[in-house]
Amino acid sequence: MLLAPMSSRLNTETVGIKRDAPQARPDSSRWRNWLGVTPFFLFTFLFIVLPSAYLLVGAFRNNSTGQFTLGNFLGLFTPEILSAYWVTIRISAVTALGGGLLGFMMAYAVTVGGLPRWVRTTLLTFSGVAANFAGVPLAFAFIATLGRTGMVTVFLKTILGLDLYDQGFSLYSFWGLSFTYLYFQFPLMVLTITPALDGLKREWREAAENLGASTFQYWTRVALPILMPPILGAMILLFGNSFGAYATALSLTGGFINLVTIVIGSQIKGDILYNPGLGYALAVGMVVVMAMAMMIYFALRRRSERWLRQ
Amino acid sequence: MSFLTLANISKTFGATVAVADFNLNIEKGEFVSFLGPSGCGKTTTLRMIAGFEMPSTGIITLDDMDITYQPPNQRNVGMVFQAYALFPNMTVAQNIGFGLQVRKTPPAEIQKRVEEMLALIHLEEFASRYPYQMSGGQQQRVALARALAIQPRVLLLDEPLSALDAKIRVELRLEIRRIQQTLGITTVYVTHDQEEALSLSDRVVVMSRGHMEQVGTPYEIYNYPTTEFVASFVGQLNLLPIANLDRTARSCTLAGQPVHFEHSTDRPISDTPRLAIRPEEFWLGDGQGRNLLRGRVETLIFLGAIIRVRVDIGDGVLISADLFNARSLNLPRVGDEVLVSFPVHACWLI
Amino acid sequence: MKAPAPSARRHVQTLWSWLWIVLGVLYFVVPLIATFDFSLRAKKDVLTFLAYGRIFTDAAFWRTFSFSLQMAFFAIVVSILLVVPTAYWIRLKLPRLRPMVEFVSMLPFVVPAIVLVFGLIRVFSGPPFRLTNTFAGTNVLLVAGYVVLALPYTYRAVDTGLGAIDVRTLTEAAQSLGAGWGTIMFKIIFPNLRVAILSGAFLTLATVIGEYTLATFIVGNKAFGPYMSLIGQNRTYESSSLAIISFLLTWAFMGLIQIFNRGRAEGHLAGAR
Structure with missing residues (x-):
């Protein structure tokens, strides 16, 4: 009967760390491993990140002068x-x-x-x-x-x-x-x-x-x-x-x-x-x-x- | 009349018979286990007591009241499920208090009762945790507290330990028995684990294919099994082919070697009777009042506290003998000629 | 005996369930019936398949349809070649990068098609890319755009598929038997992902074939979506028959996915609006 109160404490440490089997030896230090994911990141950079970034930058830029402005966002109002x-x-x-x-x-x-x-x-x-x-x-x-x-x-x-x-x-x-x-x-x-x-x-x-x-x-x-x-x-x-x-x-x-x-x-x-500036802001x-x-x-x-x- | 009775209960799902001809009387405060392999109807029977299934025939009475068709939410019967079934959106305290809350119990009273229950399961400091923050064993104890909080007339447990690790299983087993005895609550426990059933129960109901095979105390079930199914499902058993059966002299031969038995043979036995002996009844060597068999060691299996020796006694008959792994044990080697013996009163015919 | 209470409750529940199903089915079916009925009324007072005949004899229909089919084909091939090796490699060698790749593959949800095409045109019409100056260039841009639109679905389908097989053990088993990376990829990983790849492919096909937003701004009326829109502006009955044809196509693609997936709800969430 003495076991009972002990057992309540017994498992507290193990909670939450038992998910997922051990990830065996992923040695991500080697540059060759990164080569495998380069096409993916290159593609997503070119066709998602770059277009979004272009719009973002454009939204903060004055169309004629090219300077930083919040005017485009004011135009939304x-x-x-x-x-x-x-x-x-x-x-x-x-x-x-x-x-x-x-x-x-x-x-x-x-x-x-x-x-x-x-x-x-x-x-x-x-x-x-x-x-x-x-x-x-x-x-x-x-x-x-x-x-x-x-x-x-x-x-x-x-x-x-x-x-x-x-x-x-x-x-x-x-x-x-x-x-x-x-x-x-x-x-x-x-x-x-x-x-x-x-x-x-x-x-x-x-x-x-x-x-x-x-x-x-x-x-x-x-x-x-x-x-x-x-x-x-x-x-x-x-x-x-x-x-x-x-x-x-x-x-x-x-x-x-x-x-x-x-x-x-x-x-x-x-x-x-x-x-265009307003379009970007939109x-x-x-x-x-x-x-x-x-x-x-x-x-x-x-x-x-x-x-x-x- | 008994506290909980199941009279002529049967349950069919379409063409399949899940439970047939089930009769059982359970006394107040008794701990009864339903033991059997999966698909034997033990869980279905439990679910009929809880009200999740309606019997096809028969009557269930609880405390002199017919509850056969009473909806489950009016029965006041506590149930603990195999997979805990704690409500994930509620804290431990809210889970335990749920049954009282839906009964519109005053909050102060709920809180008092929840604290009592937490103390009972030794999880006082876990009141505001969520189920996902707890281990399986802790969750199951909360589930037990939740079922007990409503002060049920009967406690039902459906394989409550089978999802847990071996070590926690044994701990929690002891705790369930302790709580049951503290509260003196009538309990029905479903399991496929014979060790659980034997160690916890006042009485065990062994079931197979929807039928009751045998009802008795753990001692009776283990030592005096009445059917071949019970004998082989509960514990290990040697079932050996015999010849030259003489019922009056209570003797026969086993692989050509004479054997005496003491048990009555008035029970019906099959057309091809066999001799049943538990492996732990064997010794190496002879002794007073024992049958002696001669054979050769075929394999030795090391199981820790026990060493299982398989001995070929001729005619291709193999017996399994479990020997305690004591220091004094003079262990034979494979191929050795050995003498094994067992008490005359320890074998019976099936 | 006293049984009726629970069973009566169940009857009410079933009735309630059917009520909603009927409501939903009506919402689903009535527009189809109306469209089909309308598509048959190209001649006064008779039901006729004339509108369908006109569509099927329209050279522009076949031209734009086969163009979109080609774009879809390239988009599917590029998606698979891009996503499968990446997802595999991430699981095998770079598990730390997995949240990052997941995040990137969800980005198309955040960037609506109209915004995506806006950015694509602005970036790739100027130096150093100048893709919009040639037909080949615009086609490449369109395919890339479609790959982006399909990315969340393709990645999720493939990643789920990889999760269902033990990638590491399979790879190690193959390596221990002497297989190289090429063999592992094409003889082990791709065949085991057949279901995921096929359902991803048909989902891409279903969303891309009549896609309008990207197509109209990048290639204009060469594609099937803008063609349908054009018909809708000038020809009433033919547009209804196009809607029915387009619906049947979607139905066919989704039915194929259903066959591969065997009733799982996963994997057919929609794409571009």
Whole structure:
């Protein structure tokens, strides 16, 4: 019996250091080893780092004089550009929330919702397709669905007497674009959140029930708190996904919606209000938002991995 | 009436019979183990007591109440799972207090109870840790405390030690028994490890293929196994082919050598009866009241405290004899002619 | 007897699950039906495949499609040659560099396609590269851009694949049997990563084939994405039929990945929008 109190201390030292088998002899001092990864770093330097750095430097430089300036960033604070950021952020948030909710509920249905196995397989395949079905053809599909003569528009008008466009809806506006983005957003949610739902152990539910918890108590006190980091993480991924979208918005609205990507696009083309410095600043602004989103995403992912491993 | 009874319990999943014709009465404060290989129905039976499975037939009563179809969250039965199943989003204290919290116990009372439980498992200083910051053995002790915090009527343990290292397994085994005896709680313990079952339990239920093979105290199970399955699953056993069986004289021959046995032969035995002897019953050399066999040493296996000698006694019959590795042991060499003996009362027919 | 409570609860749960599935399936299917229906209405009052006929007889369709297919092919080959040896080498010899390589391979997530193409054009149109002055140069730039877009997916697929095999032991076993680096790479590592490489390749194909953002700024209307966009501006029914064709293509590529992956959810996260 004396063993018991001892054992509580016995293992404290070993906690946390038993991950990963010993990494056998990586002697990275030899230059030959570095040769093996040179092509990769050279490529990524040329085609990711250099272009980003170019934009970054350009954003801090006066176009005509070449001197350091913050003027380009001050140029972002015009109503036009601020509204572009605001609309882009709003549309990204709305589609991340909407797509997140729909995608989560569908993933819930096929993982713990008690549906037959084939529904899951089919849903995951469908989601793989839909998450990749974006850009120009997606815009065409939604024009045929919710455009002025689109099938759903006509259906609602003739059968239910509801004229969407009289009600102020337009496919080429904020909500129309949101509906369109949702088409690739919710499948992306299904794909990212399904593994997390699979990670919910049956024993957690049973342990909760065993301790007297109702289904509701299990979900609010155990399952949802455990799932919260991956859910938030996935929604941030969705946010980034619409934030950077360009082709879908352009082909749907013909460039008449004021999104950051669209503004950058016209800066590249150099057609309206051409001002390279401002373009660079716009691009840097986007990267900053995306980088923040990704940082939160990875922090959340680390937390949930810590919880779910073993 | 017994505290916990399982009457005519059976469970089928589709066409497979997981448990059949299971009858057991467990007294208050008793520690009962279900022992058997994987797939023998022991876990399914435990899960029926917990309420995670519904029996196909039969009735389970607890404290004179029929709980057969009662939802698991109303049974007040504590369960410890093989993979700990601690809630990863909660600290140790929150895990232990969870059952009380969902019962709307006042916070002060919860805290008091959590402290008691932490003291019981000797993890007082770990209250605000998260499960991922603890070792497997510590996590399992927390799981035990969590199950006990709700003051369950029965404690169920589903292979609680099988995910742990050998050394911690033995430590925790002692601790489980200590806590069980301190609280006097009725306990059902599922395991495939005979050592655990024998060392912990008041009674052991040996199961195979959904059936109860034998129920008895550890002593009975080990020394008087009633079926071949029990005899060979619990402990090591020599099962040797015999000839010239004479039931009245209680004698037979083993590889041509005469052998006497003392055990009653009124139990049904198979058509081709064999002689059962535990390896630890053998000695090198002769002795009073013992059967003597002559043979040649075929192999010696060094197991530490024990040396297993395999002796060829002729007709291709091999016996395994476990000898204590004492200094006084005069160890034969492979190929040596030896005499081995075993007590007349230590062998029986199967 | 007293059993109904849990089973009734389960029925409610199943019903609730089906409800969401039906909702999602409607969202998924209705636009496809609408598009397909629309694509058949090129003639008044009859259903016809005329729009498809016009697309398939359009020389520009075949020209741009095969151009994009070629770009995708080169992008896939370059990705594999770049990512597989690197990921292998990192696991074998330079594990300390792994977080760094992982970070770099995630960068394309942070740099949206429109920003990437902006930077690429600015850097490579001027000295010393001047890639945008020749057709070959723009093609190289486009392929490089596609490799960047695919990098996060390719790297993750390959790295997961490498994690599933014991790289070090396999390498040491091969070396002890006398194999050189070339043999190890092509006879051991590549074959063992078949599934990861194939799903990475088809994912790249699916995202690159109709890609618009990079293509329109680097090569213009030579590529399939900009071609579709052009059709959309002038020809209503043909654009619907293109959407259906494009959807079927995506479906085919994803179906192939599904076959390789056997139902794992990993590995088909999307690419460029």
